[in-house]
Amino acid sequence: MSEPMSAAPQASAMKPVDHPSIRSGRIGVLLMNLGTPEGTSYRPMRAYLKEFLSDRRVIEEPRWKWWPILNLIVLTTRPGRKGKDYASIWNNERDEGPLKTITRSQTEKLAARLAPELGDRVVFDWAMRYGLPDVKSRLAALLAQGCDRILLVPLYPQYAAPTSATACDQAFRALMTMRWQPSVRVAPPYFEDPAHIKALADSMRGSLAKLDFDPEVILCSFHGMPKEYLLKGDPYYCQCVKTWRLLGEELGFSAERFRLTFQSRFGPDEWLQPYTDETVKALASSGTKSMAIVAPGFSADCLETLEELDGENREIFLHNGGEKFAYLPCLNDTPEGIDTIESVVRRELMGWL
Missing domain, CATH: 3.40.50.1400 (Rossmann fold)
Incomplete structure (x- = not known):
């Protein structure tokens, strides 16, 4: 007669291992x-x-x-x-x-x-x-x-x-x-958080108050993307429009004075429009003498705001008949x-x- 199978090992035979280096909580x-x-x-x-x-x-x-x-x-x-x-x-x-x-x-x-x-x-x-x-x-x-x-x-x-x-x-x-x-x-x-819209509006009011002129037009410039991405279902464009609309309402600006544009296009494909640089040139060429640009799609100033908006677009405006230009800073660490x-x-x- 064969020997009975031995009992399975007791669970307690496996001793817990302490890992003092693992922290949690x-x-x-x-x-x-x-x-x-x-x-x-x-x-x-x-x-x-x-x-x-x-x-x-x-x-x-x-x-x-x-x-x-x-x-x-x-x-x-x-x-x-x-x-x-x-x-x-x-x-x-x-x-x-x-x-x-x-x-x-x-x-x-x-x-x-x-x-x-x-x-x-x-x-x-x-x-x-x-x-x-x-x-x-x-x-x-x-x-x-x-x-x-x-x-x-x-x-x-x-x-x-x-x-x-x-x-x-x-x-x-x-x-x-x-x-x-x-x-x-x-x-x-x-993009539509009331705290964010209020912060943007308060920041813009403070920046505008420091200027020695009242801009005729303020561009609300967002980073662009290929139009194809929108057609594929990316919600970015719609959320930019919502931010622009809510911010304009908070500030009491008309759509004629506070305009939506898109910047930083790259390559030959069509991107979201209207384009910021083309709008700046058209405004200056048509007689607008003063303007400002704000970039509420950026949480911090970077190449696209400091060099492109405050640099390149400032030059475009001034070289095409504009006289006074201002870039309004991002929220940054304020x-x-x-x-x-x-x-x-x-x-x-x-x-x-």
């Missing part, structure tokens, strides 16, 4: 913006542009078509030209682009404002979709500090696949490599700017705190 808040090159010379500019323009969320052309254009033409000619543009706005003291300087400051000021109430339960950090600090390393840093819940905050008021979505894509790619994934929330776009981010963060942390 805290909440992380990661502010994410587009990115900036590490320098203005050819090599760092090329590296930045290659990462940015290789993103299939940004350029949706077929790879077989876009690869030779990018590598044989764009990355040969564009780094030098864009490097000069970046050099004109570069933060020489910190040796970095202004977007990095401002995003860091936004994070620090938000943390300082909320620290008396939240203590060390919430950890604030920031990252760039392209360039440094990268999203993966900052998520790892939050996990190392015991954050098992993380709120991702794309700093784009209006949602777009080439901005909000690709920032989240990068975070999700990092999460796919983690054994212990944190619980994650993504803050939605805040109290109004931190008000907006705080409103979004507080709302999205409900239930976790």
Whole structure:
């Protein structure tokens, strides 16, 4: 007769393993913006542009078509030209682009404002979709500090696949490599958030009050995108229009004085219209003597606002008959700017705190 099968091992035979290095119980808040090159010379500019323009969320052309254009033409000619543009706005003291300087400051000021109430339960950090600090390393840093819940905050008021979505894509790619994934929330776009509209209006009132003239026309300029993306279902255009309408109503401006335009087009395809630069030229040529531009689609000033709007479009206006021009700064790390981010963060942390 065979021996009876031995009993299964007792569960208690498996002793728990203590991992003192694994921390948990805290909440992380990661502010994410587009990115900036590490320098203005050819090599760092090329590296930045290659990462940015290789993103299939940004350029949706077929790879077989876009690869030779990018590598044989764009990355040969564009780094030098864009490097000069970046050099004109570069933060020489910190040796970095202004977007990095401002995003860091936004994070620090938000943390300082909320620290008396939240203590060390919430950890604030920031990252760039392209360039440094990268999203993966900052998520790892939050996990190392015991954050098992993380709120991702794309700093784009209006949602777009080439901005909000690709920032989240990068975070999700990092999460796919983690054994212990944190619980994650993504803050939605805040294009119509009353706190954001009020912050924009208050900021504009303050900037306009500092001018020595009253602009005849104010352009509300948003970053453009190919019209094809709108036709494919991207909500960006509609959200820009909503921001423009709500902001105009808050300020009491007529549609004739407060006009919607789109900037920064790239390549031969049709983009969202009307174009900012063409509108500026037409206004100056038709007799408008004073104007201002504001960019409520950007949470922080960057190349597209400081060099393109305040530089290129200023020249277009003045060279075509205009006399007085002003660029009204983004919310940046001003109290109004931190008000907006705080409103979004507080709302999205409900239930976790």
